[in-house]
Amino acid sequence: MSPNYQATASAPVNIAVIKYWGKRDTKLILPTNSSLSVTLDQDHLRSTTTSRADPKFTQDRLWLNGKVDEIKPDSRLETCITEMKRLRKKTVEDKDPKAPKLSTYHVHIASYNNFPTAAGLASSASGFAALVASLSHLYELPVDASTLSLISRQGSGSACRSLFGGFVAWQMGTKSDGSDSLAIQVAPESHWPEMHALICVVSDDKKGTSSTSGMQRTVETSPLLQHRIKNVVPERMEKMTRAIKDKDFDSFAKITMADSNQFHAVALDTEPPIFYMNDVSRAIIALIVEYNRLSRENGGRYKAAYTYDAGPNAVVYAPEANMKEIASLIIAYFPQKAGDFKDVLGLFGAEGAKDINKFGKVPNRFNEAVAQRFEVGAIKGLIHTKVGDGPRRLGDEEGLLNAEGLPKTLA
Amino acid sequence: MSPNYQATASAPVNIAVIKYWGKRDTKLILPTNSSLSVTLDQDHLRSTTTSRADPKFTQDRLWLNGKVDEIKPDSRLETCITEMKRLRKKTVEDKDPKAPKLSTYHVHIASYNNFPTAAGLASSASGFAALVASLSHLYELPVDASTLSLISRQGSGSACRSLFGGFVAWQMGTKSDGSDSLAIQVAPESHWPEMHALICVVSDDKKGTSSTSGMQRTVETSPLLQHRIKNVVPERMEKMTRAIKDKDFDSFAKITMADSNQFHAVALDTEPPIFYMNDVSRAIIALIVEYNRLSRENGGRYKAAYTYDAGPNAVVYAPEANMKEIASLIIAYFPQKAGDFKDVLGLFGAEGAKDINKFGKVPNRFNEAVAQRFEVGAIKGLIHTKVGDGPRRLGDEEGLLNAEGLPKTLA
The missing domain is CATH 3.30.70.890 (GHMP kinase, C-terminal domain)
Structure with a gap:
């Protein structure tokens, strides 16, 4: 059986040149200063994530590099998934009564980093960006990358910058609800490929x-x-x-x-x-x-x-x-x-x-x-x-979940 | 022949607890902020200096640990020696016509640190403090340690703090001539000997x-x-x-x-x-x-x-x-x-x-x-x-110059 509701995306690592250090709101992950990064080519370093929604799933589940990563209540992971479902409901289902109610289904998510944790490279930025990118495709959200960055930011602050390729600013914003603390692209990777x-x-x-x-x-x-x-x-x-x-x-x-x-x-x-x-x-x-x-x-x-x-x-x-x-x-x-x-x-x-x-x-x-x-x-x-591009949607042949909705064994 | 005009003094190392870092005047050595240090016991770490004035000397000369240390024009060393002579003239010779005109004699100075340079301990503070202390005894200056600190400061900024024992503040001062940038004792070593x-x-x-x-x-x-x-x-x-x-x-x-x-x-x-x-x-x-x-x-x-x-x-x-x-x-x-x-x-x-x-x-x-x-x-x-005391005057038996006014060979 081919899954009906599934999407796979990869997202890049970013390394800041103006550093993010300090939160003014630790729950919403609002920073004390703006920051700016270069997105690195995901041909070399990337997180890949497959998300699937299925009415038969009994709970939201996530596997990281093939191992269960528990989605704890009130965790950053849960916040991101909940926010993405909310966005699905608000921007798709509430507007089109015929749209399937994916926001009510549980999701299975498999994520994989192609670089070893031992390398000491922060995988949370690419990881949360890939999560949000795959869910946005699964949910067919009519929103731009800056809007998605608001959600990946709540997974890991610097993840908001991995929603774009090239040179990316995270504007700290001033609002207490965090609605203006998002990433924008300063210049695409094609601007300065050297x-x-x-x-x-x-x-x-x-x-x-x-x-x-x-x-x-x-x-x-x-x-x-x-x-x-x-x-x-x-x-x-x-x-x-x-x-x-x-x-x-x-x-x-x-x-x-x-x-x-x-x-x-x-x-x-x-x-x-x-x-x-x-x-x-x-x-x-x-x-x-x-x-x-x-x-x-x-x-x-x-x-x-x-x-x-x-x-x-x-x-x-x-x-x-x-x-x-x-x-x-x-x-x-x-x-x-x-x-x-x-x-x-x-x-x-x-x-x-x-x-x-x-x-x-x-x-x-x-x-x-x-x-x-x-x-x-x-x-x-x-x-x-x-320097490289922003998140990519990948074909189902690169999906990380098998027919049963469990992580594939990777070679 | 026993030297007529000679004095020997030792001075301690100090280690700051509020750090001095930055000058607002590099010639006068005026700092950008006040600092505070603890004077360490010179029973363990000290510089000892003998100064002698003699009308037969043909130039000012200095030996550090037995080796010639050239007194270059406009150097910090020359500044300190010149300032001490000026103070001799102003506070002693100008007031008492019978006082010997030591300020017109050349000096020979021998200085010795009892800790190895390789130890990486700053010897300039104790060294300049011992220099100034020995000259102040040689010249019988009627001035207090804070006044002397104005001069040792011009040798090495932190040297001004080695003019006192115990706990010592270097007040940065505000005047452009540096006359209020000096050391004061916050508390003597006896206050907190533990x-x-x-x-x-x-x-x-x-x-x-x-x-x-x-x-x-x-x-x-x-x-x-x-x-x-x-x-x-x-x-x-x-x-x-x-x-x-x-x-x-x-x-x-x-x-x-x-x-x-x-x-x-x-x-x-x-x-x-x-x-x-x-x-x-x-x-x-x-x-x-x-x-x-x-x-x-x-x-x-x-x-x-x-x-x-x-x-x-x-x-x-x-x-x-x-x-x-x-x-x-x-x-x-x-x-x-x-x-x-x-x-x-x-x-x-x-x-x-x-x-x-x-x-x-x-x-x-x-x-x-x-x-x-x-x-x-x-x-x-x-x-x-x-914690230890400030500069000590030592007896001639501890002098570092021989009868000819050259450094003794130390065992």
């Missing part, structure tokens, strides 16, 4: 503070956060928007690095302090700083920009033209385990797939003393990707 | 940014620094002064840790960012945070406070009663090389001198997962000391 990213997956022995609890501790205890919120971020949002529209990588890089630094500064200004970066993270910063210094000293421009979320992983944004040089530099200081480097965009060709370490190279006149050379494993993986 | 300190000397592969250049980069580029200066530090100075007068360790600890964190936060908010703490520093913070949490969870008080200057070394302030427990905790996570632990205050007695590592002990119910256990050498030395 924007590439190198994700450096950094080992971390210690389990860090979760961003949910960490950001609220910062709101409660950091004397510097309020200044950031009121006096720093609004201007940076304007300048970053302008930099993106102008494809001005110098300004983009400057603001991206400054805002990553400031996010970690307010985390450190928290009681007790929160550290997400470790010595490896610091060393990557030192390499990028020296790499830019060398270029600018010779009359050139910024060539790369680092940014760090709530963990030790670096994401290095750079124009495509610089990426091979940057990857070579990183590899020179952080040798890779054979086979760990996934050269998905073909920087180093077939030779690179055999032994990436021979491509390690430090630019001429580079001050090699800015960082120590690390052992294999300090960076346990490099992912080269680029 | 205030002990454990210095954890942390290895660092990488040479960090000097505080002189680092703080000016922060002034020029950190959007958060101005907020700290205007809105955070003034209140902390008041509260810290009150905490010291009340011997309120809870408040002392809370402000000390918050201000250390905030200093490192504004360093991180600098472009490019400045990191002084490393993974070992972070691990020590995690231990102290957990140690305090455990005490407070059980209805108790803060038991220790960490603070970090412009480097990875931790200084842990704590009431004497807690110090053995704290040292045991640190040793449990950071085993010491045999003989490297200097148990100067006799925490562990004769047994400790033989093998300190057997005293490593984690308190009951301590969450041991807050930090990894490190290898021998991650903390390369522990110095247990306490």
Whole structure:
């Protein structure tokens, strides 16, 4: 039997260049400042979700990577599903009496991330975006992505930004019901396709503070956060928007690095302090700083920009033209385990797939003393990707639920 | 021949609990905010300086740890010596025509730090304080320590705080000539002698940014620094002064840790960012945070406070009663090389001198997962000391210059 009411969608990861840190409403997930991100290509990193509505289902159920993820009452997951059903009723069923009453059916949902949790990449943004996108197709909602972003925001704040491709702003809004706290697209991926990213997956022995609890501790205890919120971020949002529209990588890089630094500064200004970066993270910063210094000293421009979320992983944004040089530099200081480097965009060709370490190279006149050379494993993986599109609707052949409405076993 | 005009003085190290970071005048060394420190016992850590004036000397000369330290024109060293001569002339020679014209003689100065430079402890504060103290005795200046602090400040900002024992504030002042930017004693060492300190000397592969250049980069580029200066530090100075007068360790600890964190936060908010703490520093913070949490969870008080200057070394302030427990905790996570632990205050007695590592002990119910256990050498030395007195005048038998006015060879 072919399912009647099913839809599958994939959604991308996004990495902020103006950071979200702090909620003014923890239930509705309303932020204390606006933020801005780059959507990464879901050809490489994505969450895929299949949603099915069936009158025979006895409860809403969800599987994440094949394992049951309980939908607890009042959880963020339940909120998103409930809101999507409400939107179905209001925008479809209430207007067309003949429309099937899908909002009254239970749903089965299967979701899958194509990147390992161990990579330390936040999967909640792509996950909630894929959930909302698949339900919006299932329910055939006549709404735009910004409207959907209002709902994915309630699953995970930054998930609202994964509803668009390209360069995306999450406008904090001012209303207490959150109805103006949504994502808008600053520019599509086609505007600046040369924007590439190198994700450096950094080992971390210690389990860090979760961003949910960490950001609220910062709101409660950091004397510097309020200044950031009121006096720093609004201007940076304007300048970053302008930099993106102008494809001005110098300004983009400057603001991206400054805002990553400031996010970690307010985390450190928290009681007790929160550290997400470790010595490896610091060393990557030192390499990028020296790499830019060398270029600018010779009359050139910024060539790369680092940014760090709530963990030790670096994401290095750079124009495509610089990426091979940057990857070579990183590899020179952080040798890779054979086979760990996934050269998905073909920087180093077939030779690179055999032994990436021979491509390690430090630019001429580079001050090699800015960082120590690390052992294999300090960076346990490099992912080269680029700006990408927003959620995609996929065909049923890519569906993750079997005929019985249970998750398929994936190869 | 016995020298006619010579004086020897020693001066202590101080470690700030409200941090100095940023100058509003780099020549006069006028800070952007007031700061407050604890003077550490010079029985353990000190600079000793002998100054001699002799009409036969042909130039001002200085030796640091037995090696020539050139007195360059317009250097901070030259400024201090010139200012001291000026003060001699103004307060002594101009008033008493019979007073020898020492201000017209050249001086020979020998200075010695009893702690290794490799320890990473700032020697400039104790060094300039000892220089100024020895010259003030040589010149028999009828001035108080706050007046002398105006001059040592021009050698190294934090040196002004080493002119007093106990708990010392450097009032930033408002005048452009710096005449009100000086140190005052908040409380003498006798007020709160139970205030002990454990210095954890942390290895660092990488040479960090000097505080002189680092703080000016922060002034020029950190959007958060101005907020700290205007809105955070003034209140902390008041509260810290009150905490010291009340011997309120809870408040002392809370402000000390918050201000250390905030200093490192504004360093991180600098472009490019400045990191002084490393993974070992972070691990020590995690231990102290957990140690305090455990005490407070059980209805108790803060038991220790960490603070970090412009480097990875931790200084842990704590009431004497807690110090053995704290040292045991640190040793449990950071085993010491045999003989490297200097148990100067006799925490562990004769047994400790033989093998300190057997005293490593984690308190009951301590969450041991807050930090990894490190290898021998991650903390390369522990110095247990306490609040101490201000500069001391020493007898000629402790002088560092020989009959010829050259540095004695020290055993």
